[in-house]
Amino acid sequence: MSPRVILDPEEMPKQWYNLAADLPKPPKPYLGPDGNPVTPEMMAPIFPMNLIEQEMCTDRWVDIPDGIREVLAKWRPSPLHRAKSLEKALGTPARIYYKNESVSPAGSHKPNSAIAQAWYNKQAGTKRMTTETGAGQWGSALAFACSQVGLDLKVYMVRVSFEQKPYRKVMMETWGAECIPSPSDTTEAGRRVLAEMPDTPGSLGIAISEAVEAAVSDPSGETKYGLGSVLNHVLLHQTVIGQEAKAQLAKFGEKTPDVVIGCAGGGSNFAGLAFPFCADKIAGSEMDIIPVEPFSCPSITRGAYAYDIGDKSGMTPLMVMHTLGHDFIPSPIHAGGLRYHGMAPLVSAAVDQGLMSPRAVHQMECFEAAVQFARTEGLIVAPETSHAVAAAIQEANKATEEGKEKVILFNLSGHGLMDLKGYQAFFAGELSDYELPQEEIEGFLAGIKGFPKVV
Amino acid sequence: MSPRVILDPEEMPKQWYNLAADLPKPPKPYLGPDGNPVTPEMMAPIFPMNLIEQEMCTDRWVDIPDGIREVLAKWRPSPLHRAKSLEKALGTPARIYYKNESVSPAGSHKPNSAIAQAWYNKQAGTKRMTTETGAGQWGSALAFACSQVGLDLKVYMVRVSFEQKPYRKVMMETWGAECIPSPSDTTEAGRRVLAEMPDTPGSLGIAISEAVEAAVSDPSGETKYGLGSVLNHVLLHQTVIGQEAKAQLAKFGEKTPDVVIGCAGGGSNFAGLAFPFCADKIAGSEMDIIPVEPFSCPSITRGAYAYDIGDKSGMTPLMVMHTLGHDFIPSPIHAGGLRYHGMAPLVSAAVDQGLMSPRAVHQMECFEAAVQFARTEGLIVAPETSHAVAAAIQEANKATEEGKEKVILFNLSGHGLMDLKGYQAFFAGELSDYELPQEEIEGFLAGIKGFPKVV
Numbered sequence: 004m005s006p007r008v009i010l011d012p013e014e015m016p017k018q019w020y021n022l023a024a025d026l027p028k029p030p031k032p033y034l035g036p037d038g039n040p041v042t043p044e045m046m047a048p049i050f051p052m053n054l055i056e057q058e059m060c061t062d063r064w065v066d067i068p069d070g071i072r073e074v075l076a077k078w079r080p081s082p083l084h085r086a087k088s089l090e091k092a093l094g095t096p097a098r099i100y101y102k103n104e105s106v107s108p109a110g111s112h113k114p115n116s117a118i119a120q121a122w123y124n125k126q127a128g129t130k131r132m133t134t135e136t137g138a139g140q141w142g143s144a145l146a147f148a149c150s151q152v153g154l155d156l157k158v159y160m161v162r163v164s165f166e167q168k169p170y171r172k173v174m175m176e177t178w179g180a181e182c183i184p185s186p187s188d189t190t191e192a193g194r195r196v197l198a199e200m201p202d203t204p205g206s207l208g209i210a211i212s213e214a215v216e217a218a219v220s221d222p223s224g225e226t227k228y229g230l231g232s233v234l235n236h237v238l239l240h241q242t243v244i245g246q247e248a249k250a251q252l253a254k255f256g257e258k259t260p261d262v263v264i265g266c267a268g269g270g271s272n273f274a275g276l277a278f279p280f281c282a283d284k285i286a287g288s289e290m291d292i293i294p295v296e297p298f299s300c301p302s303i304t305r306g307a308y309a310y311d312i313g314d315k316s317g318m319t320p321l322m323v324m325h326t327l328g329h330d331f332i333p334s335p336i337h338a339g340g341l342r343y344h345g346m347a348p349l350v351s352a353a354v355d356q357g358l359m360s361p362r363a364v365h366q367m368e369c370f371e372a373a374v375q376f377a378r379t380e381g382l383i384v385a386p387e388t389s390h391a392v393a394a395a396i397q398e399a400n401k402a403t404e405e406g407k408e409k410v411i412l413f414n415l416s417g418h419g420l421m422d423l424k425g426y427q428a429f430f431a432g433e434l435s436d437y438e439l440p441q442e443e444i445e446g447f448l449a450g451i452k453g454f455p456k457v458v
Numbered sequence: 459m460s461p462r463v464i465l466d467p468e469e470m471p472k473q474w475y476n477l478a479a480d481l482p483k484p485p486k487p488y489l490g491p492d493g494n495p496v497t498p499e500m501m502a503p504i505f506p507m508n509l510i511e512q513e514m515c516t517d518r519w520v521d522i523p524d525g526i527r528e529v530l531a532k533w534r535p536s537p538l539h540r541a542k543s544l545e546k547a548l549g550t551p552a553r554i555y556y557k558n559e560s561v562s563p564a565g566s567h568k569p570n571s572a573i574a575q576a577w578y579n580k581q582a583g584t585k586r587m588t589t590e591t592g593a594g595q596w597g598s599a600l601a602f603a604c605s606q607v608g609l610d611l612k613v614y615m616v617r618v619s620f621e622q623k624p625y626r627k628v629m630m631e632t633w634g635a636e637c638i639p640s641p642s643d644t645t646e647a648g649r650r651v652l653a654e655m656p657d658t659p660g661s662l663g664i665a666i667s668e669a670v671e672a673a674v675s676d677p678s679g680e681t682k683y684g685l686g687s688v689l690n691h692v693l694l695h696q697t698v699i700g701q702e703a704k705a706q707l708a709k710f711g712e713k714t715p716d717v718v719i720g721c722a723g724g725g726s727n728f729a730g731l732a733f734p735f736c737a738d739k740i741a742g743s744e745m746d747i748i749p750v751e752p753f754s755c756p757s758i759t760r761g762a763y764a765y766d767i768g769d770k771s772g773m774t775p776l777m778v779m780h781t782l783g784h785d786f787i788p789s790p791i792h793a794g795g796l797r798y799h800g801m802a803p804l805v806s807a808a809v810d811q812g813l814m815s816p817r818a819v820h821q822m823e824c825f826e827a828a829v830q831f832a833r834t835e836g837l838i839v840a841p842e843t844s845h846a847v848a849a850a851i852q853e854a855n856k857a858t859e860e861g862k863e864k865v866i867l868f869n870l871s872g873h874g875l876m877d878l879k880g881y882q883a884f885f886a887g888e889l890s891d892y893e894l895p896q897e898e899i900e901g902f903l904a905g906i907k908g909f910p911k912v913v
Contacts, residue, residue, distance in 0.1 A: 005467030005531050012460030076460050077539070077836055084532070088606075106561060108836035110875070150833045151543075170878040177832045177881050377632045378605045381532055381563035420565070420875045423625040426632050 006087050008251040010080040017067055020242040022278040022349055023235060024063035025285050030235075030352045031457065033320035034310065038455050041320045048219040049228045049318075051127030054120065057236040065239060067119075074118045074151050078107045079243065083251035084415075088379035090399070097402035099395055100255070101415045102248045102276060105382065109174075111417030112272045113144030113231055116240035120229045121148040130225040131155035133217045135185065135210030137164055138340045139171030140385070140417055141231030146180035159185035159193075159213045163204035171421060185210040192216050192316060207343055208315025208329060215318040232269025233313060233322075233347045241275025248412060249279060257410050259288045262398045264413035266390035267294035267303065267361075268340045270347030272416035278349075280412075281358055292359045293398075294350060295390040297369075298438045299334045302327050302346045303354055303361035305444060310454040311345055323457050325351045327439075328447035334437050340387040344447070362394055365436040369393045370429040373419070385417040386425045461542050463706040465535040472522055475697040477733040477804055478690060479518035480740050485690075485807045486912065488775035489765060493910050496775045503674040504683045504773075506582030509575065512691040520694060522574075529573045529606050533562045534698065538706035539870075543834035545854070552857035552864045554850055555710070557703045557731060559871050560837065564629075566872030567727045568599030568686055571695035575684045576603035585680040586610035588672040590640065590665030592619055593795045594626030595840070595872060596686030601635035614640035614648075614668045618659035626876060640665040647671050647771060662798060663770025663784060670773040687724025688768060688777075688802045696730025703867060704734060712865050714743045717853045719868035721845035722749035722758065722816075723795045725802030727871035733804075735867075736813055747814045748853075749805060750845040752824075753893040754789045757782050757801045758809055758816035760899060765909040766800055778912050780806045780816075782894075783902035789892050795842040799902075817849055820891040824848045825884040828874070840872040841880045 023030055032040040043055045050058070057065065067075075086099040104112035124132060132154055136142025142158040149156040158180055165172065165184040172182040185205045186193035192212040196203060203209075211230075218228035230237060252260065263280045265273030273294045284290055296303055303325045311326040313319035324345040331344035346354075353359050373389035375396070376382065384392060395413045402409040419426065428434050478485055487495040498510045505513070512520065522530075541554040559567035579587060587609055591597025597613040604611040613635055620627065620639040627637040640660050641648035647667040651658060658664075666685075673683035685692060707715065718735045720728030728749045739745055751758055758780040766781040768774035779800040786799035801809075808814050828844035830851070831837065839847060850868040857864040874881065883889050 006528075007467065007531065007533075009464050012462065073461075076462065078462075108838070147836055151836060169882070170875075173878040173882045173885070174838065174875075176885055177829060177838055177878075179833055374632060378634055381602055381606060383563070383629065383632055420625075420629075423628040423632075427624070427628045430628070430631055 006085045007082045008254045009082045010247060010250055012076055014250060015072060015076060015080050016243045016246040018064040019067060019239045020246060020279050020282065021060060021063055021065060021239055022281060022353065023061050025282050026352055027285065027356055028352070030348055031323040033322050034455060035320060036317065049215060051124050051129055051227055053123045053127050054236055057239065058234055068122065071119050071122045075115065075243070080247045081106050083248055084380070085255060086380050089376060092375065092379045093396065093399050093403070095399040095403045096407065097399040097409045097411050098257070099399055100252065100410070100412045102244055102412070103415045104244060104272065105415055105418035109140070109144040109147045110420065111140045111144065111385065112241060112244060112275060112414070113141050114147055115243055115275065116231065116237045116271065117144040117148035118151060119240040121145065121152045121154055124227050125152045125154060128225065129154060129227045131157070132227055132229050133157045133159070133214040134229045134231065135159045135207060135214040137161050137207045137342060139164060139168055139421065140340055142182060143171060143174045144231070145229055146175040146178040149180060150178040156180040157217060158182045159187065159210040161185055161205040161207060161210050167424060168421065185213050187213060190216045206315065206332070211314035212316045212318050215314070232271040233345065235349055237271050238274040238278065238347055238349055241271045242278050244275035244414060245277060245279030248276060252412065259283060259290055260412040261409040262291045262293065262411045264293045264295060264391050264394045264398070264411065266341060266387050266416060267296050267346065267350065268387060269343050270294065270350040272414050274347060274350055276414040281353060284358055293394055294354070294359055294361045295394040296361065296363055297341050297390060298363045298365050298436065300327070300342050301363045301439060302344060303351070304363045305439070307448055307451070308351060308355050309451055309457055311451045313345060321454055322348045323351065324348055325354065326451065327444060328450045330450040331447045341390065364390050364393045366434055367436050370426070370434065372396050382415065383419045384415060385419040386422050388416045391416070461540045462537045463709045464537045465702060465705055467531055469705060470527060470531060470535050471698045471701040473519040474522060474694045475701060475734050475737065476515060476518055476520060476694055477736060477808065478516050480737050481807055482740065482811055485803055486778040488777050489910060490775060491772065504670060506579050506584055506682055508578045508582050509691055512694065513689055523577065526574050526577045530570065530698070535702045536561050538703055539835070540710060541835050544831060547830065547834045548851065548854050548858070550854040550858045551862065552854040552866050553712070554854055555707065555865070555867045556870045557699055557867070559699060559727065559869060560873035564595070564599040564602045565875065566595045566599065566840065567696060567699060567730060567869070568596050569602055570698055570730065571686065571692045571726065572599040572603035573606060574695040576600065576607045576609055579682050580607045580609060583680065584609060584682045586612070587682055587684050588612045588614070588669040589684045589686065590614045590662060590669040592616050592662045592797060594619060594623055594876065595795055597637060598626060598629045599686070600684055601630040601633040604635060605633040611635040612672060613637045614642065614665040616640055616660040616662060616665050622879065623876065640668050642668060645671045661770065666769035667771045667773050670769070687726040688800065690804055692726050693729040693733065693802055693804055696726050697733050699730035699869060700732060700734030703731060707867065714738060714745055715867040716864040717746045717748065717866045719748045719750060719846050719849045719853070719866065721796060721842050721871060722751050722801065722805065723842060724798050725749070725805040727869050729802060729805055731869040736808060739813055748849055749809070749814055749816045750849040751816065751818050752796050752845060753818045753820050753891065755782070755797050756818045756894060757799060758806070759818045760894070762903055762906070763806060763810055764906055764912055766906045768800060776909055777803045778806060779803055780809060781906065782899060783905045785905040786902045796845065819845050819848045821889055822891050825881070825889065827851050837870065838874045839870060840874040841877050843871045846871070
């Protein structure tokens with residue numbers, strides 16, 4: 004048996020799966036600053052109407068337009084691998100599988116939504132897009148996507164990452180996008196921050212504020228904003244991952260997996276793999292579904308389940324999320340993509356309804372897991388992805404202790420070739436573990452006290 | 459029709475193809491310093507006997523051991539893509555296909571031979587290997603391969619590349635290999651160079667000398683050396699590429715391609731794609747087979763066809779090659795993998811016998827082609843690979859002029875994610891074209907005047 008199953012092109016999913024349709028309790032609506040539900044019109048300056056409709060859609064299945072499937076077919080269906088070498092090294096009776104999203108041109112799962120967002124924007128008459136990026140995965144993915152459909156793109160990259168990872172900018176430029184460090188003097192939001200803190204390293208919240216401002220302040224209305232995670236339509240676009248994985252597990256002769264794992268920053272790669280399996284769990288299948296986050300940014304394991312804004316300055320609606328508060332300042336952990344203060348509303352709701360078992364892991368354990376994975380399976384994973392690898396190894400070791408032949412599935416969300424600085428710091432002994440202190444969490448959460456309560 | 463064909467796992471080739479068996483005139487033997495043919499015993503301190511036998515083998519087909527196929531199956535068969543987006547941008551009637559070798563864990567075709575070499579060494583009782591690397595592709599590939607079969611590895615990396623590309627070292631370390639800058643004080647050859655030229659940037663020739671010395675000077679005999687290109691057995695291991703491409707073209711409904719293209723430094727990725735097609739050409743099929751090299755290192759288009767050594771100081775046998783002379787000093791072109799003074803003996807023989815049409819291209823045209831390719835097909839290719847892309851575009855434009863529906867096939871030998879510094883320099887306007895002056899070539903070739911002549 005080959006250690007890898009790739010589906011035929013025509014087996015690529017033709018629909019996206021919407022967990023909102025199956026959640027026992029429907030998700031709460033987004034609220035505006037006045038506390039009333041946000042209307043599509045209120046979001047229209049930011050997003051094109053076709054994506055706003057998708058954001059609010061409650062249908063279980065949403066057709067994937069052929070124009071999007073054609074671009075996805077450049078690398079999809081992505082492979083599902085059996086991690087036999089890792090299993091052997093661990094001496095586990097568990098069978099470990101991973102869905103390899105690192106094969107996309109941008110190196111992660113992000114293009115699954117980037118292509119869809121760019122395509123819908125193109126359909127709606129958008130001429131240029133704006134976005135922000137932290138570690139650089141999303142900015143790269145949208146740059147690739149905009150080149151595929153023919154849109155201009157401006158990316159606001161968190162300054163500290165911009166300086167640490169100069170080649171992410173080169174990647175984006177190669178695809179034709181402009182990439183500038185945030186905060187910048189190109190927006191009101193950026194100038195305000197620079198005036199107060201000229202040496203700030205920047206943050207995802209500030210970069211989102213700048214990117215949204217740059218979109219809405221274009222009087223032509225032809226500039227729109229794209230977000231790489233968190234929102235319902237982004238998670239929806241990622242569900243091709245889990246649907247393919249199901250079909251591929253079946254070809255390996257497996258039924259329902261016992262454990263489904265993904266790292267979770269904003270939540271999109273995790274949701275992409277997990278939601279189609281979560282549907283089976285809601286229908287009665289037994290399985291553990293585990294979103295994995297760093298101890299240094301524990302939004303699901305230790306944050307509040309509350310209304311919060313998605314950025315620093317309130318350009319986004321209020322959403323019910325697991326959140327550390329929008330004032331959260333992350334520690335300089337290398338998994339840049341897992342530093343967001345909140346968690347996708349749909350993932351948060353599924354956790355709140357008992358469908359998922361979130362877990363936090365430490366940075367050192369993650370890098371140790373990533374190195375073991377590289378030396379067995381061969382692939383060098385992104386620091387974000389290493390959280391999923393660490394949890395998969397934890398689960399495999401648990402299966403060994405229990406003597407059970409469990410089936411463990413995780414999402415290999417991206418490769419780490421642009422993030423080798425983190426591995427370098429790990430080998431040099433410069434990394435350590437960091438657990439966010441309780442009093443800090445309480446301090447950050449003070450910032451959401453005035454918001455509406457979840458009832 | 460999908461833009462991509464991946465074969466089933468069981469369609470991965472079970473044998474390697476040896477062009478030596480089909481060349482109209484058999485290749486010349488390697489010679490020792492005394493001018494007599496090299497015997498297997500003479501090479502035994504450097505390579506294990508199973509690989510030496512393969513180096514001298516004249517069988518048409520060589521079985522691929524199951525142990526090697528099992529590891530290759532982690533990413534093979536690799537995809538064959540139809541470059542529809544590029545065709546559209548060019549407005550060409552040509553159909554352009556590319557074999558995507560960038561999907562290997564190390565990001566290039568190099569693991570095809572690295573896995574085989576590591577595996578044969580393991581079988582022969584080798585405990586550790588040594589090698590050199592220029593741009594870093596081969597060192598990374600052998601580091602990955604040694605981690606797969608359980609061998610230690612020491613990589614001598616040309617110092618200027620070591621300093622310019624610190625993350626290649628991190629990659630190798632992640633797979634468990636040691637990577638040190640060359641020249642180093644760990645070998646006699648290195649110390650000699652350092653004493654004379656303490657600030658030397660190093661060269662591939664020096665690094666080869668160091669790696670070979672480190673292998674042969676281990677008194678236990680348990681350390682062997684591995685080379686990433688040039689030699690017959692390395693090219694043999696790469697022929698899975700062309701065999702798969704043939705089967706995949708057939709699934710696209712194509713017959714014999716009109717043009718087969720690969721970039722050529724030492725010759726292994728080019729040979730891997732081209733040799734199985736060259737067999738058809740020898741049997742009567744019409745096609746152009748084009749090895750592409752930089753104008754700055756034109757070994758096949760402007761070098762001598764002569765006996766030369768493979769390294770700087772004569773640790774290797776004399777081989778008949780197209781060569782610029784082992785004294786050749788390359789210009790600092792970014793396609794680090796295309797800076798070798800010679801060309802694989804089998805490729806050189808095929809060119810000499812009129813089976814191939816070598817071509818030189820300029821650096822600026824290559825980067826322009828690579829950027830156009832990224833913005834259409836999505837993949838960011840290695841600077842080496844950009845030479846193949848540029849030639850494919852030349853051929854497509856020729857087909858447009860002629861109004862012919864040609865089938866063009868090229869090898870996408872690796873991605874450029876570790877080489878974005880080159881793209882950065884291109885965007886910054888820091889690159890230019892460079893054609894090696896004739897008097898310099900003649901100067902370098904003076905160094906081989908004393909060697910035996912090809913008769």
